[in-house]
Each structure stands twice: as structure tokens, then as C-alpha cells.
Amino acid sequence: MDSPKEINSVFWDNKKKSWEYKMVAVDEYHGWTECQYCNKPMSHNIKSEGEFKVVYVKCGCTRTD
Numbered sequence: 562m563d564s565p566k567e568i569n570s571v572f573w574d575n576k577k578k579s580w581e582y583k584m585v586a587v588d589e590y591h592g593w594t595e596c597q598y599c600n601k602p603m604s605h606n607i608k609s610e611g612e613f614k615v616v617y618v619k620c621g622c623t624r625t626d
């Protein structure tokens with residue numbers, strides 16, 4: 562898997578009670594964590610805007626609601 566330049570991260574919006582997306586710029590890519598159910602990437606370890614972050618994405622099982 563190539564290092565992405567940006568990731569469409571997903572987070573739970575407590576006010577809207579729904580999943581929201583946010584594009585996060587990737588300065589450095591440090592790998593990802595697999596979902597234990599579908600083995601698709603579930604979170605990515607990145608450096609963005611000078612900070613190390615873990616951003617979450619929708620894996621295979623959360624894609625279908």
C-alpha cells in the first residue's frame with residue numbers, strides 16, 4: 562500500500578449522532594492498524610501538521626450500515 566497524501570478520516574459527531582468525514586493531510590505515514598474482523602485498515606498512524614496522530618477510517622464492516 563502506497564503512503565497516502567491525505568486520508569479521509571471518519572469520526573463520530575456526538576451532536577449530529579452520525580459519522581462525519583474530514584480530509585487530513587499526511588506529512589509522514591507510519592502504517593496502519595487492521596480491523597480484526599475484516600482485515601481492512603481501520604486506523605492510520607500519521608504525522609500531520611507537525612503532530613503524530615491516529616486517524617480512523619471506515620473499514621469493511623462499518624461501510625455497510
Ligand SMILES: [Zn+2]
Pocket residue numbers: 596597598599600601620621622623
Ligand atoms: Zn472491519
